[in-house]
Amino acid sequence: MSAETNGPLGGAEQTFDAGLPQRKRVAVAWHTLFLASTIIGVIALTALLYTVINQSFGLVAVQNRIEPASLAVDGVPLAQLTQEQYVAILQANLSPGVFRRYDSEQPFTERSRENLYALVLERVVQPRYVKTWPLIAAFFDRAAIETEVARDFPGAKLVFRSWVTPDFLRSPQASAPELAGVRTAILGSLWTILITILTALPIGVGAAIYLEEYARASWATRLIRTNITNLAGVPSIIYGMLGLAIFVRGAEALTSGAAFGLADPTTANGRTILSAGLTLALLILPLLIINAQEAIRAVPRSLRQASYGLGATQWQTIWRHVLPSALPGILTGTILAISRAIGETAPLVVIGASTFIVVDPNGPFAKFTTLPIQIYQWTSRPQPQFRNLAAAAILVLLALLLTMNTSAVLLRNRYSRRA
Amino acid sequence: MFANHQPIVPATIPAPNGEYAIEAQGLSVFYGGFRAVKDIALKVRTRKITAFIGPSGCGKSTLLRAFNRMNELIPTAHAAGAVLYHGQDIYAPDVDPVEVRRRIGMVFQKANPFPKTIYENVAWGATINGYRGNMAELVEQSLRQTALWDEVKDKLQQSALALSGGQQQRLCIARAIAVKPDIILMDEPASALDPIATLKIEELMRELAQNYTIIIVTHNMQQAARASDFTAFLLMDSDRAGTLIEYGPTRQIFTRPTDQRTEDYITGRFG
Numbered sequence: 223m224s225a226e227t228n229g230p231l232g233g234a235e236q237t238f239d240a241g242l243p244q245r246k247r248v249a250v251a252w253h254t255l256f257l258a259s260t261i262i263g264v265i266a267l268t269a270l271l272y273t274v275i276n277q278s279f280g281l282v283a284v285q286n287r288i289e290p291a292s293l294a295v296d297g298v299p300l301a302q303l304t305q306e307q308y309v310a311i312l313q314a315n316l317s318p319g320v321f322r323r324y325d326s327e328q329p330f331t332e333r334s335r336e337n338l339y340a341l342v343l344e345r346v347v348q349p350r351y352v353k354t355w356p357l358i359a360a361f362f363d364r365a366a367i368e369t370e371v372a373r374d375f376p377g378a379k380l381v382f383r384s385w386v387t388p389d390f391l392r393s394p395q396a397s398a399p400e401l402a403g404v405r406t407a408i409l410g411s412l413w414t415i416l417i418t419i420l421t422a423l424p425i426g427v428g429a430a431i432y433l434e435e436y437a438r439a440s441w442a443t444r445l446i447r448t449n450i451t452n453l454a455g456v457p458s459i460i461y462g463m464l465g466l467a468i469f470v471r472g473a474e475a476l477t478s479g480a481a482f483g484l485a486d487p488t489t490a491n492g493r494t495i496l497s498a499g500l501t502l503a504l505l506i507l508p509l510l511i512i513n514a515q516e517a518i519r520a521v522p523r524s525l526r527q528a529s530y531g532l533g534a535t536q537w538q539t540i541w542r543h544v545l546p547s548a549l550p551g552i553l554t555g556t557i558l559a560i561s562r563a564i565g566e567t568a569p570l571v572v573i574g575a576s577t578f579i580v581v582d583p584n585g586p587f588a589k590f591t592t593l594p595i596q597i598y599q600w601t602s603r604p605q606p607q608f609r610n611l612a613a614a615a616i617l618v619l620l621a622l623l624l625t626m627n628t629s630a631v632l633l634r635n636r637y638s639r640r641a
Numbered sequence: 642m643f644a645n646h647q648p649i650v651p652a653t654i655p656a657p658n659g660e661y662a663i664e665a666q667g668l669s670v671f672y673g674g675f676r677a678v679k680d681i682a683l684k685v686r687t688r689k690i691t692a693f694i695g696p697s698g699c700g701k702s703t704l705l706r707a708f709n710r711m712n713e714l715i716p717t718a719h720a721a722g723a724v725l726y727h728g729q730d731i732y733a734p735d736v737d738p739v740e741v742r743r744r745i746g747m748v749f750q751k752a753n754p755f756p757k758t759i760y761e762n763v764a765w766g767a768t769i770n771g772y773r774g775n776m777a778e779l780v781e782q783s784l785r786q787t788a789l790w791d792e793v794k795d796k797l798q799q800s801a802l803a804l805s806g807g808q809q810q811r812l813c814i815a816r817a818i819a820v821k822p823d824i825i826l827m828d829e830p831a832s833a834l835d836p837i838a839t840l841k842i843e844e845l846m847r848e849l850a851q852n853y854t855i856i857i858v859t860h861n862m863q864q865a866a867r868a869s870d871f872t873a874f875l876l877m878d879s880d881r882a883g884t885l886i887e888y889g890p891t892r893q894i895f896t897r898p899t900d901q902r903t904e905d906y907i908t909g910r911f912g
């Protein structure tokens with residue numbers, strides 16, 4: 223017990239070997255390790271955002287088939303011409319057959335000025351993106367790009383373009399990258415998710431209520447609970463195969479709408495929004511059940527006791543106290559499960575998503591495509607412009623997911639503050 | 642909803658007039674295979690305050706919950722024997738526990754108001770039991786009986802969770818009497834409260850005893866001595882099952898106990 227072996231506080235006994243330097247080294251090592259994991263995560267996320275954003279904005283070399291300047295009439299630029307002048311331009315530049323077809327789709331005399339102008343741009347001016355450059359290159363290699371355009375594409379004009387535009391959201395899928403948009407994909411995703419929510423939420427909550435409140439403890443209920451947990455870990459492609467077997471093939475009469483006389487005559491098979499929604503519902507059902515069970519279990523026992531003590535029935539207790547208390551938790555979990563479903567691709571490929579749809583889906587029996595399917599399809603196209611479209615669609619998808627997850631967090635915070 | 646159940650108080654028996662409000666006969670309660678209370682025989686007097694005392698774990702709460710079948714919320718629990726309420730065994734197969742709990746209300750150790758407004762807390766039990774009278778009047782009357790009205794009359798639409806602990810407990814009592822029970826069971830209702838709030842609850846019990854039969858579990862000897870008319874002393878026997886050692890008027894139990902173990906316990910010579 224000499225003073226030298228003790229710290230400045232003195233008085234330490236020999237039965238304790240403080241080993242403080244050693245303990246501190248261990249602490250620092252763990253600290254560093256955790257910091258490193260965080261940094262790796264941040265780098266991965268940044269890399270993802272970097273690629274997506276880099277591809278979503280940039281320079282494009284636009285080459286027009288007919289220069290708008292040459293279509294000016296008496297010095298009035300193309301954009302400011304009258305309806306009659308646009309019709310005249312169309313008549314002069316389109317083949318008579320094509321011209322008649324547009325007229326019979328909707329008579330030129332009834333079309334708006336904007337519609338005619340868009341038609342002139344699309345069919346007469348016909349801008350083509352001959353080459354694109356990503357955002358970073360646009361900033362740092364501008365001069366090199368300009369010389370390249372001047373040398374390789376003499377008639378082309380170099381413009382800066384964002385691939386995410388209001389038009390991109392509004393236009394349907396198209397074969398030309400200049401015109402293609404995600405409207406049909408967004409609508410398809412929304413329809414599918416609607417069906418997923420409408421089926422999975424009531425079934426999931428119902429099953430959770432049954433398992434938590436009604437089911438007696440027996441080996442059968444234990445088996446069911448364990449299996450639900452295991453189902454939550456099954457790869458999503460398996461659910462796709464299940465959906466293909468059950469909804470697309472097995473219940474084709476229902477999912478194609480034929481049983482209701484509502485089948486889409488162009489398909490009339492089971493590869494519909496309804497099948498997709500039901501398959502995704504199947505996929506997230508285990509997650510929903512587990513989450514709802516946890517939310518219900520978290521309702522304090524004292525609340526149930528208070529209710530029963532007043533002479534409430536089990537159903538009154540569940541409906542008026544347990545469910546309202548569990549609702550924020552159930553909704554938060556549901557939103558998170560839904561955002562998982564929105565991003566699912568594999569099962570939808572398996573049940574046969576359409577890759578090219580130009581008309582808006584008009585109900586549960588329509589053919590479908592969704593945002594991730596569209597992205598998948600665009601990235602597998604050879605032309606580089608589709609890579610930009612895919613990046614833009616990824617941004618749209620990310621924005622959608624971010625909105626949903628934020629609302630889940632807000633919901634949770636709001637209710638946990640109240641309680 | 643209750644249509645299939647024969648009313649547990651046959652119309653021929655006038656409401657609580659008898660000398661005894663509720664009576665346990667050979668009552669045992671089990672948790673799985675474990676017998677927590679054993680062969681209890683006890684007659685509780687109408688419109689009196691009866692206290693259950695005894696060391697921790699001797700089965701006071703279990704016995705109390707057996708009087709309105711609250712034990713059934715615990716999956717493993719079951720009871721044997723009989724509990725007679727106006728001559729009717731509440732454990733008979735044709736008796737609905739929901740009906741039992743409306744007649745025999747309960748107040749818990751920790752105040753557990755619903756996360757709703759003060760008004761809704763008091764009104765809810767009456768609503769679900771199909772109360773057809775004037776609800777605002779019932780709420781006011783219940784809050785007045787628990788001496789809470791003056792404190793909360795201006796904030797009936799505010800959350801009950803914003804009240805103090807003592808106020809919350811009185812709200813829970815108001816909520817219990819709003820369904821017009823015969824008997825109120827209270828499991829250590831004041832154990833989480835300070836001495837002033839405790840005294841308020843005791844005063845309140847005195848008030849309520851004019852109209853209701855009250856059974857209270859307490860760890861507080863002074864409280865039992867001060868506030869109750871009758872006292873039952875329970876103790877674990879050799880196989881850890883709670884048994885009734887002595888039951889009688891409070892004054893007699895505290896001054897001239899007949900059993901040595903009772904005397905040891907109330908004088909504090911006991912674990």
Ligand SMILES: Nc1ncnc2c1ncn2[C@@H]1O[C@H](COP(=O)(O)OP(=O)(O)OP(=O)(O)O)[C@@H](O)[C@H]1O
Binds near residue numbers: 672696699700702715
């Ligand atoms: N839910 C339960 N499951 C299993 N055993 C229980 C349960 N509740 C109580 N017990 C057991 O029953 C016995 C009596 O418990 P009880 O809660 O009735 O005692 P108590 O007299 O109220 O005790 P305290 O004064 O500490 O509240 C104890 O041995 C306890 O372990």
Ligand SMILES: [Mg+2]
Binds near residue numbers: 702703828858
């Ligand atoms: Mg107890």
